[in-house]
Amino acid sequence: MSYIKRSMEEVFLGLSREYPAILITGPRQVGKTTLLQKLAAEQSEKREYISLDDLNERSLAKTDPAMFFQVHKPPVFIDEVQYAPELFPYIKLHIEKYHKPGDFWLTGSQLFKLMKGVQESLAGRVALLHLSTLSQQEIYQSGGAAPFRVDFDWLAARQNRRQAASVSAMYERIFMGGMPALISGKYTNRATFYQSYIGTYLDRDVKELSGTIDSLKFLNFITATAALAGQLLNYKAIADDCEIDQSTAKSWLRILETLGIIFYLHPYSNNTLKRTIKTPKLYFFDSGLVAYLAKWSSAETLQSGAMNGAILENYVVSEIVKGYQNAGIEPYLYYYRDKDNKEIDILLESDGKLFPLEIKKTATPGSQLTRVFKVLDKSAMGRGTGAVLCMAEKLGALDRDNLVVPVWLV
Numbered sequence: 001m002s003y004i005k006r007s008m009e010e011v012f013l014g015l016s017r018e019y020p021a022i023l024i025t026g027p028r029q030v031g032k033t034t035l036l037q038k039l040a041a042e043q044s045e046k047r048e049y050i051s052l053d054d055l056n057e058r059s060l061a062k063t064d065p066a067m068f069f070q071v072h073k074p075p076v077f078i079d080e081v082q083y084a085p086e087l088f089p090y091i092k093l094h095i096e097k098y099h100k101p102g103d104f105w106l107t108g109s110q111l112f113k114l115m116k117g118v119q120e121s122l123a124g125r126v127a128l129l130h131l132s133t134l135s136q137q138e139i140y141q142s143g144g145a146a147p148f149r150v151d152f153d154w155l156a157a158r159q160n161r162r163q164a165a166s167v168s169a170m171y172e173r174i175f176m177g178g179m180p181a182l183i184s185g186k187y188t189n190r191a192t193f194y195q196s197y198i199g200t201y202l203d204r205d206v207k208e209l210s211g212t213i214d215s216l217k218f219l220n221f222i223t224a225t226a227a228l229a230g231q232l233l234n235y236k237a238i239a240d241d242c243e244i245d246q247s248t249a250k251s252w253l254r255i256l257e258t259l260g261i262i263f264y265l266h267p268y269s270n271n272t273l274k275r276t277i278k279t280p281k282l283y284f285f286d287s288g289l290v291a292y293l294a295k296w297s298s299a300e301t302l303q304s305g306a307m308n309g310a311i312l313e314n315y316v317v318s319e320i321v322k323g324y325q326n327a328g329i330e331p332y333l334y335y336y337r338d339k340d341n342k343e344i345d346i347l348l349e350s351d352g353k354l355f356p357l358e359i360k361k362t363a364t365p366g367s368q369l370t371r372v373f374k375v376l377d378k379s380a381m382g383r384g385t386g387a388v389l390c391m392a393e394k395l396g397a398l399d400r401d402n403l404v405v406p407v408w409l410v
Contacts, residue, residue: 002184002185003034003038003184004031004134004138004139004141004180004183004184005138005141006031006035006131006138006326007135007137007138007145007323007326007327008024008035008129008131008325008326008327008328009035009039011129011326011327011328012024012035012036012039012129013039015127015129015328016101016102016105017101017102018101018127019101019102019125019126019127020094020095020098020099020100020101020102020103020104020125020126021091021095021103021104021105021106021122021125021126021127022102022104022105022106022126022127022128022129023081023106023107023108023122023126023127023128023129024036024106024107024108024129024130024131025107025108025109025110025111025128025129025130025131025260026107026109026130026131026132026260027109027132027133027259027260027261027285027286028109028197028201028202028205028259029179029180029181029197029201030131030132030133030134030179030180030260031131031134031180032079032107032131033051033079033107034180035131036077036079036105036107037049037077040077040105045075045102046075047075047076047077047105048072048073048075048076048077049076049077049079050072050076050077050078050079051079051080052078052079052080052081052083052084053079053080053083058083058084061083061084061086061087062083062084062086063086065084065086065087065089065090066090068084068087068090069087069090069094074094074098074100074103074104075100075102075103075104075105076103076104076105077105077106077107078104078105078106078107079107080107080108080109081106081107081108082108082109082110085121088121088122089121091104091121091122092121092122092125095125104126106126109205109259109260110209110258110259110260111130111257111258111259111260127328129325129328130260130325131325131326132178132260132285132286132318132321132322132325133177133178133179133180133285133286133288133322134178134179134180134183135178135319135322135323135326136173136319136408136410137323138178138326139173139178139183140162140163142161142162142163145323145326145327146323146327147320147323147324147326147327147329147331148319148320148323148324148348148410149350150348150355150357150384150385150386150387150403150405151385152385152395152397152403155395155403155405155409156395158409159394159395159409162408162409163408164393164394164406164408165406165407165408167303167361167363167391168299168300168303169408170312170391170407170408171299171300171302171303171308172299173315174287174288174291174299174302174311174312174315175287175288175291175296175298175299175302176190176288176299177286177287177288177289177291178286178287178288179193179197179286179288179289181193182288190288190292191292194288194289194292194293195292197289198219198222199215202222202259202261203215203218205259206218206252206255206259209255209258209259210251210252210255217242217243217244218252220241220242220243221238221242221244221249221252222252222256222261222293223242223293223294224237224238224241224242225238225253225256225262225282225293226284226289226290226293226294227241227293227294227307228282229282229283229284229290229294229310229311229314230281230282230283230309230310230311230312230313230314230317231281231282231310232279232280232281232282232337233253233264233279233280233281233282234279235249235250235253238253260285261284261285261286261289262282262283262284262285263283263285263318263321264280264281264282264283265280265281265283265317265333265334265335265346266280266334266335267279267280267334267335267336267337268334268335268336268347268349268354270379270380270381276336276337276338276339277337277338277339281335283314283317283318283321284314284318285318285321285322286318287311287314287315287318290311290314291311294307294311308361309360309361312359312361312407313345313359315407316346316359316389316407316410317333317345317346317359319410320333320346320348320410321333323410331348332348332349332350333346333347333348333349334346334347334349335347336356336375336376338375342372342375343372344356344357344358344372344373344375344376345357345358345359346358346359347376348384349381350384351384352381352382353381353382353383353384354376354379354381354382354383354384355384355385355386355387356370356372356373356376356383356384356386356387357386357387357388357389358370358372358386358387358388358389359388359389359390359407360388360389360390360391361390361391362390362391363390363391363392363393364392365388365390365392365398365404366398367398367399367402369388370386370388370398370401370402373386373402385401385402385403386401386402386403387402387403387404387405388402388403388404388405389405389406389407389410390404390405390406390407391406391407392404392405392406393406394406395409
């Protein structure tokens with residue numbers, strides 16, 4: 001299996017030269033361990049690798065963390081660190097005593113902000129990164145790893161480095177997803193891989209967070225959740241679909257968020273835009289997992305099916321988010337929808353401006369798609385260049401204020 005270069009490599013190494021501890025979080029099987037083992041092998045300083053999936057190592061870390069660090073002296077790479085939050089106070093003490101950059105490389109399969117015990121011990125002492133499944137840029141090694149911008153010259157330069165993709169090719173990308181084991185060819189049967197992924201890793205981690213849980217009900221739940229990808233979050237619809245109560249649905253959604261499987265876009269509002277709704281929109285980091293759970297048998301059926309618009313939106317939003325995460329930058333992304341049903345798929349906040357983005361399957365977007373952008377004229381922030389992200393063959397413009405951007409450029 002060949003290694004796929006990750007956009008985060010230089011960002012991580014840069015942080016390791018400045019911070020004593022660096023923590024990469026992200027779902028299982030997205031390549032966290034592979035990435036850090038590859039980087040460690042290229043360093044002149046020897047670094048010990050310890051996985052807390054090993055029950056003996058986990059037991060020592062939990063019951064006698066002081067002895068753990070006697071046995072495993074920094075610099076160390078501790079994998080799946082969420083299993084032993086007892087280590088965090090000792091990492092803190094070591095950092096305060098030695099202040100040596102790069103002493104602790106850590107990975108975890110839970111989001112930092114939701115990981116038990118980390119915030120109190122390591123807040124302000126650890127550099128945080130989030131690794132998701134592979135992005136378009138990583139899969140096709142097409143250069144231009146910087147996060148998405150709505151700038152014609154910048155996009156034109158990116159276009160020169162990338163290979164155009166047809167509508168059918170884009171839905172192949174969406175259908176396949178970005179799991180490294182599939183993209184690299186380690187596993188060739190996509191359905192079997194996702195079935196195993198849910199039945200092994202996801203089921204185990206869910207039970208680790210929630211205690212006893214009915215695996216079949218949870219499978220029905222995540223399937224119902226996938227059906228809402230790219231849409232407004234609806235607890236009742238999910239709960240009714242899999243015969244659980246709304247409180248359980250909320251709890252299980254939090255687990256999926258904790259494990260880095262889903263994320264939300266929250267609505268944008270300010271004092272001058274008071275009629276916006278408050279419900280977030282739901283997205284999966286991996287479109288391939290959505291397609292599998294929603295039982296689409298091929299890219300062709302997905303492209304022509306009822307979910308083609310929603311899963312395209314999910315894919316585009318997740319690609320933009322991955323671009324920012326891989327650069328170690330917090331993305332300021334929102335969506336807009338008011339009580340008059342005026343909606344903008346993405347609002348990208350940058351440099352004191354709001355950049356409105358609409359996502360459409362069409363290859364020939366019309367100017368009517370950007371009329372809704374005028375609602376932002378009431379906002380206190382300046383309105384930046386807008387764009388329609390679509391299936392166009394190449395970069396173009398509707399007018400001086402609105403671009404046409406092919407999805408393969410995101």
